Amino acid sequence: MKESYHICFTSHDEVMFRDEEDHGMFVNLMALRAYSQKTEIVVDSEMSTHAHIGVFTREPQRYAAALRMSYSKYFNRKYDRKGRLGEKYTFQLKIEGHVHQMVFQSYILRNGLHHGASSTALGYPYCSVRDMFVEDVGLVSETPFPLSRVDMQTFLPRHAEFPDEYQMNEHGVFTRRSFMEIRRAEHYYGSPRNFLYQMNRLTDDSWSREQLNDGTGAPITIGDIERSDEKSITQMLKNESGRYFSRTRMQDMDVCRLIDRELLLSYGVASVYLLTDSQKKQIARLLFNEYHLPEQQIRRCVVLLR
DSSP: OOEEEEEEEEOSSSOSOSSHHHHHHHHHHHHHHHHHTTOEEEEEEEOSSEEEEEEEESOHHHHHHHHHHHHHHHHHHHHTOOSOOSOSSOEEEEEOSHHHHHHHHHHHHTHHHHTTSOSSGGGOSSBGGGGSSHHHHTOOOOOOOOOOHHHHHTTSOTTOOOOTTOOBOTTSOBOHHHHSOHHHHHHTTOSHHHHHHHHHSOOOHHHHHHHGGGOSSSOOOHHHHHOOOHHHHHHHHHHTTSTTOOTTSOOHHHHHHHHHHTGGGGGTOSSGGGSOHHHHHHHHHHHHHHHOOOHHHHHHHHTOOO
C-alpha cells in the first residue's frame, strides 16, 4: 500500500537552480522518476536552495535517491561540476491523517510566500499551487504544446520512458496537470473556497488544534517541514503577511543570471564552477559593493564556500 511522505532536498551552500531550464529539468525528472518508481506526486515547490515534494509511494527513499541522482548528473554535466549536489541526506516525513495531509500540502504550496519570493502563495511560479482548482479560482492552467513523442524526447535524457498521457508545454517541460495527482491534492481541501482560505490564512495555534481531530499523532508544524532555525522560522511566519516581498529585490535566480550571462564574460569561462577562488571573490566583492546583496546570497550564487 502506498503511503504519504514529504520529501525535501536541501542545498544551502550553492543554489540548485541557476535558470529556468534547471527548474524545467527538475520537473521533467520528477515526472520520469515518478513513472519508473510507481510514485504519485500530489504537490511540489522548488526554491533556489531546496525542493519540497509530497508523494504517495511504497519506497520514498528509492524515489528520492533516483531523482536526486538524475538531477545531480544533469546539473554537473551542464555546469562542468563534480560531486554530490546539496546536503548528504534527504529529509523524509511520513504523513498520516486527512487534516495532517491538508496542512502538510498547504505548507508546501505556501513555500514561495514563506521565503519572501512572492506576496501571495498563488504568485510563486515554481510550484503546483497554480494548478489547483484552476477553473474555480480564475487561474489559467499551463497549455500543452502539440509535440510528438519524438519531439518530447529531445528535451529528456536518452532512453527516458513516459506514458502517452504526459504532455509538455512549449518549453519542453511536462505540465504538472498531465503527470501529478492534482485532483487527489484538491480532495483534501474539499472546496475551492477552503483552498483559498488555507492559502491566505495566517499560521497560528489553530493549525495544530485542527490536526488533533485526526487522532494520528502530533501536529505538523512549519518547523517540521522547513527544518530551519528559530530565527528563519520567525521570518517565514512574518512573510505570510506579504508585506516583506519586494519586486525590486534580486532573487537568487536573478543573481545567477547576472553572473552567468554577464559577469562570466570577463573571465572567459562558461560556468561559475570554472572560476578560481580569487575570481569568485572578485565577483563577490562586485555584487556586494555595487548591488548591495546579502553575503549569504552572494556566497551560494557564486559558490564561494567557506
